[in-house]
Amino acid sequence: MKVVILENAAQVATYGAGLFQRQLQSKPDSVLGLATGSTPVALYNELIALNRDGEISFQHSRTFNLDEYLGLAGDHPQSYRYFMNDKLFNHVDIDKANTQVPPGNADDPLAACAEYEQDIAQAGGIDIQLLGIGRNGHIGFNEPSSSLASRTRVKTLTQATIDDNARFFKADEYQPHLSITMGIGTILESRQVVLLATGAAKAAAIKATVEGPVSAACPASALQLHRDAVLIIDEAAAAELDDPEFFKHIERENQKLKAALEAKG
């Protein structure tokens, strides 16, 4: 697992956006795995700017989102479909027909989960999957104790996650306790995984993710088993790592190697 430690959240967004830029430039029909939460918003803003400036196009891409609240239709302002339209899709040249978010209002949620897996497979699998992380180490809505081999399914949220996400709901508004989420096994099949984390509230989860053990107690620790996973985090989120200087050293060396290879042509 690669860990890139940057000074602040703005740098995290720029670095992450650069990976998506490279992906779309090298493969315009990329299959993108997308995430919600407050952390990826700055990255989406960068992608919107790159699209506006003609640096990248989403015209030939497809997207699959990680998760959705069960019981919310896509036009509900707290649904993740609404979030994605609002934060990204409405502002770039993507064909919305090529964007998929698990259907929170499916008549048969179990069948919808199986279909979502089939759709990902039919699209050829996910090229690059964006992730945030919950304070308890969840990815998507894969809460602690989720099977590391899990597939897209209905998942009950922990009280901690309900409390963390309560800020998005009005005091008297119904807040779902169930979700549909890609499984950890689904996420691990993405060809590249990019996890963003910023702020001190994520420091304990990042420590557990990076330093292990690989355990369902911290779902993100499963990324240790992925051959191309990168964690892009700020200093605050890195604060509890045993040896953050080592990761910074590795990144400097990687950048030097990249520059040398580019100079060679």
Ligand SMILES: N[C@@H]1[C@@H](O)[C@H](O)[C@@H](COP(=O)(O)O)O[C@@H]1O
């Ligand atoms: N299902 C989402 C996760 O995908 C996200 O990573 C997490 C953290 O969100 P934030 O970035 O707002 O801290 O929130 C929700 O629970």
